[in-house]
Amino acid sequence: MALDEAKLADVLLGLAQHLSSGAELAVRLTGLCRAATEVTGCCRSRIFLLAGECYELRYTFGEMPDAPMREHKVPAQDRLIAEAVRTRDCVVAKPQDSRLFDAPAASIGVQSLAVAPLLDEGQQALGVLTAEYPDTPDAFSAVTARLLLGMAKLAGMAVLAERQHQQRIWSARQEQAQVDTALAKVARELIPSLNTPSLVERLCQLTIEVLSCDCSTTMLWDAEGKAYVLAACYGATAEEREAAQGVKLSRDSMGAFFDQLEREGLVQVSAPLLGPDPAARLAAGYGVSMSIHVALQRGDEMIGFQSAGYRGRRESFTAPQVRIARGVGQLASLALEAARLAEELERARKLSSEFVATMSHELRTPLNIVLGYIDLLLEHSFGALTPEQGDTLGRMEKSARELLGLINDILDLSRLEAGQMTLQVLEMQVQDLIHEIDVETRPLQEKPGFSLVWHVSPSLPPLRTDPLKLKVVLKNLVVNALKFTEQGSVLVDVYRRDDGLEFCIADTGIGIAPEAVPIIFEPFFQVDGSKKRRQGGVGLGLYIVRRLLDMLGGVISVDSELGRGSIFRVWVPNRTQPGTDVGCRRGFDA
């Protein structure tokens, strides 16, 4: 086909546009092969790319009638290719050459072949473009060869751009993975920590680890001193740490630094640039040559900043390091806020427990006096009573005892919550305990058609446990059984099991619905919480039972059927350690 210089320039311009489209590289380079066949009139055009020791076939257009694609790989030292690469020119093999692509010409069915190199910026081979004829001798004019060379150049540029693009994507992914891994580690370790001093210690260690730097500090805002003060540091000597402890960084002393930190969230500082201000002295104290600082925020307020530094190295922190530092700042801000809330909550919880404990204690004292007078009145110590007076006083006593039970429950709960209970292990006779509970629950047992039966194994050994706590546990369960059983019986079995005793409290009362069983041990839970409910209580008894059993090392289980009754089983171990303390302060009085 007639191909002149003007046409050549047009073709190359059109191809350059095609190659810069956003299509896949395969589409663009197959399109280039197609253009090569159309413009040069060859039957087939192919692009081989260098892969190690070989050129591998990647893109192709056109068919050779008698030579279906055979060679997919051509060795790099192939005579024609080597020459095209060496001369950086389009090499044309004549039909009389007996070997093409280092194979006997006849065997690959090609009569005439042109090979042009695809080169990178350093003129190194990336691949080759071929144009092939099955039968046309002398098919390639000088212009055609120049066109193929131009096409190969364009193809080389497209391959190179694609590789650079892939490289950039790969690097970006690598960087992202590096940042993600570092921040996942920081998040995993920081977020669960709810104690500020240990949180900031760990924060400094992690900052050094994930930024591969030499030292790190956390400075937090001290509202009283109106300055940022040291909360933690890592990678410093004892003297450096001591010196840093006295540093107070006020907003005025380092206005520009804090303004930038607040505006941008991150500041990098080459230590000598800081001048004679306190931060420079701080940095110099650490022998810090290059440092990075990120803001620690609570909403819009900068509550502190996390710093990391190199000792000796002067190069800036890299882009991934900067991203990691920003992430550390954000995670640390979240973790610090969570820790602050947890600490506030704990303070509030302690205060409220203390208040409830004091109040319950104060309520109990006059109530006990009232009960004492009622008892004296009922015993006729102040003279005889009319039947109505006796009846009324009896009801007053019942209500006052219920009230005392409630106050005791609340007092126990507040002491448990405040961690104020200690375990006081003594050797006890279970029979004595059972007798006490039996006597104390008599008023509840007095119902028509009802009986409470104790089944205590005669050979029970003495038990080493905390008797007061065990009494609270058993009394709660017996009182519940009596409360929730109108007719029938409550049977309490006591026997030896493993190295301890088992108490089985079975009633024929209202029973508990299966869906309620797992939650009856939660505080303030009542199956029937309505005002119509006849039985008293606030839903604390079983929660206290569970907590006390945890202290005693015991276990509780329940089987219940609605309308038929419940069986509560409690096992308590014989404690071998006398008087084991459970890390609490005050004794427990039931």
Ligand code: ADP
């Ligand atoms: P309360 O002071 O309300 O009795 P508890 O914590 O002792 O609180 O018990 C929680 C709830 O479990 C009770 O309100 C009741 O609904 C249910 N319950 C406990 N023991 C029994 C029982 N023996 N029979 C039926 N229901 C019971």
